[in-house]
Amino acid sequence: MMKKFMDKDFLLSTPTAARLFDDCKDEPIFDWHCHLSPKEIYENKTPRDITELWLAGDHYKWRAMRGAGISEKYITGDASPYEKFKAWAKCMPQLIGNPLYHWTHLELQRYFDIYEPLSEKTADDIWEKANAMIKAGGFTPRELITKSNVACVCTTDDPADTLEYHKLIASDGSFKTKVLPAFRPDKALAPEAPTFVPWLHALEEQYGKEIKTFEELKTALLTRIELFASLGCRATDHALAPVPFRRADDKELERTFEKAREGKALTPDEAEGYKTELFRFFAKEYARRGWAMEVHIGAMRNNNARMFAALGPDAGYDSIADDCCAYKLSRLLDSLDEEGLLPKTILFTLNPKDNYVLGSMLGNFQSDEARSKIQFGSAWWFNDNIDGMRAQLAALGNLGVLSAFVGMVTDSRSFLSYPRHEYFRRILCEMLGNFVENGEYPDDEETLAKIVKDISFNNAKAYFGI
Numbered sequence: 001m002m003k004k005f006m007d008k009d010f011l012l013s014t015p016t017a018a019r020l021f022d023d024c025k026d027e028p029i030f031d032w033h034c035h036l037s038p039k040e041i042y043e044n045k046t047p048r049d050i051t052e053l054w055l056a057g058d059h060y061k062w063r064a065m066r067g068a069g070i071s072e073k074y075i076t077g078d079a080s081p082y083e084k085f086k087a088w089a090k091c092m093p094q095l096i097g098n099p100l101y102h103w104t105h106l107e108l109q110r111y112f113d114i115y116e117p118l119s120e121k122t123a124d125d126i127w128e129k130a131n132a133m134i135k136a137g138g139f140t141p142r143e144l145i146t147k148s149n150v151a152c153v154c155t156t157d158d159p160a161d162t163l164e165y166h167k168l169i170a171s172d173g174s175f176k177t178k179v180l181p182a183f184r185p186d187k188a189l190a191p192e193a194p195t196f197v198p199w200l201h202a203l204e205e206q207y208g209k210e211i212k213t214f215e216e217l218k219t220a221l222l223t224r225i226e227l228f229a230s231l232g233c234r235a236t237d238h239a240l241a242p243v244p245f246r247r248a249d250d251k252e253l254e255r256t257f258e259k260a261r262e263g264k265a266l267t268p269d270e271a272e273g274y275k276t277e278l279f280r281f282f283a284k285e286y287a288r289r290g291w292a293m294e295v296h297i298g299a300m301r302n303n304n305a306r307m308f309a310a311l312g313p314d315a316g317y318d319s320i321a322d323d324c325c326a327y328k329l330s331r332l333l334d335s336l337d338e339e340g341l342l343p344k345t346i347l348f349t350l351n352p353k354d355n356y357v358l359g360s361m362l363g364n365f366q367s368d369e370a371r372s373k374i375q376f377g378s379a380w381w382f383n384d385n386i387d388g389m390r391a392q393l394a395a396l397g398n399l400g401v402l403s404a405f406v407g408m409v410t411d412s413r414s415f416l417s418y419p420r421h422e423y424f425r426r427i428l429c430e431m432l433g434n435f436v437e438n439g440e441y442p443d444d445e446e447t448l449a450k451i452v453k454d455i456s457f458n459n460a461k462a463y464f465g466i
Contacts (some may be wrong), residue, residue, distance in 0.1 A: 051052055088118075110419050145177050238294065240279075263290055363399070
């Protein structure tokens with residue numbers, strides 16, 4: 001018998017899976033890694049229309065539209081909001097097998113009570129209904145976060161950011177969801193990049209002093225870490241492409257920093273030595289504060305030079321890198337563990353070939369400081385689809401402690417992205433339900449309910465200590 005399109009048992013093929021999803025579907029969301037704007041959360045403006053709410057800044061959708069042959073005019077160009085929405089609707093039926101098809105319809109169902117599939121034929125009716133609902137109210141950032149049952153949001157923030165909107169949100173007190181900064185010092189760790197000198201000047205402005213040496217850089221960054229801590233920071237993030245490991249002494253680091261500060265080209269060895277030692281400095285400070293360190297491995301960014309010049313970063317021109325990460329990642333983590341200053345660490349891979357590399361790395365550095373202190377991060381970016389999530393969960397189940405997993409991340413700039421957690425929970429419950437139905441795990445309702453609730457929310461809450 002054919003199933004109804006995306007009904008209540010979507011992705012749930014057994015009675016056990018449906019029961020498990022019912023156990024966890026109402027659990028809160030801990031959004032510990034996202035790219036939401038704290039400015040937009042504070043200002044809390046009603047969006048103009050569904051295009052602004054849904055398509056602006058969403059490079060997942062932009063990439064799919066380009067693949068469907070849609071002109072850039074209707075993606076990032078000067079077409080009207082209605083024309084851009086109509087172009088997305090035209091693209092939708094072509095996306096069979098793409099998670100965007102499911103996410104789009106989950107968002108229409110959960111926020112707009114629209115269950116009709118989006119297409120060019122239905123676009124006008126959906127445009128009118130969605131925009132009427134937006135105009136009637138309930139679609140500000142805070143309202144959407146509250147409706148989505150989000151307990152905590154950790155945004156992504158540079159050490160040179162002012163954090164002014166985090167301060168304003170914290171002093172406001174009217175918003176029940178915690179909005180906390182997460183420390184992401186990628187620009188500090190890229191001394192060879194053209195962005196380094198402008199970033200350094202921005203840091204100096206916040207620090208209030210000129211930064212002339214590597215030691216002064218660390219001192220300035222420590223003051224920023226303390227500011228983040230004062231605003232409740234518990235999470236950090238690093239994009240490593242590739243993973244560095246080359247030890248460097250103080251004299252070399254000072255020479256390298258001086259060259260970078262002057263905008264001079266660095267050798268690969270100089271850059272790697274700098275990255276290794278500054279990363280180690282950060283990690284030890286995180287360990288001292290009980291912060292969790294996220295490490296995202298395997299992104300190859302800004303591949304299209306022509307479009308990067310036209311649109312800048314985060315416009316849909318990134319892909320998966322194919323670097324080897326095992327040896328240097330092991331040495332990097334071990335160098336911190338030797339000093340007793342390896343923080344809680346979440347390892348993400350964008351290349352699924354490394355699922356078992358990272359999954360097996362966890363066991364090398366576990367300790368009783370936290371339950372599964374070293375975590376294998378959820379299927380991410382190009383992997384947050386049915387196959388990618390199943391593969392990540394299977395690798396973690398085979399190699400680690402799946403019941404201790406800290407779960408899904410939103411990793412989005414959109415306030416409508418929270419149904420991705422529902423998507424993940426359905427996939428998780430289907431997998432665990434199959435274990436039970438196949439006789440691979442006992443039908444212990446109490447234990448199973450605890451496992452799915454813990455992975456959905458409780459494990460992350462305990463791990464980050466919020």
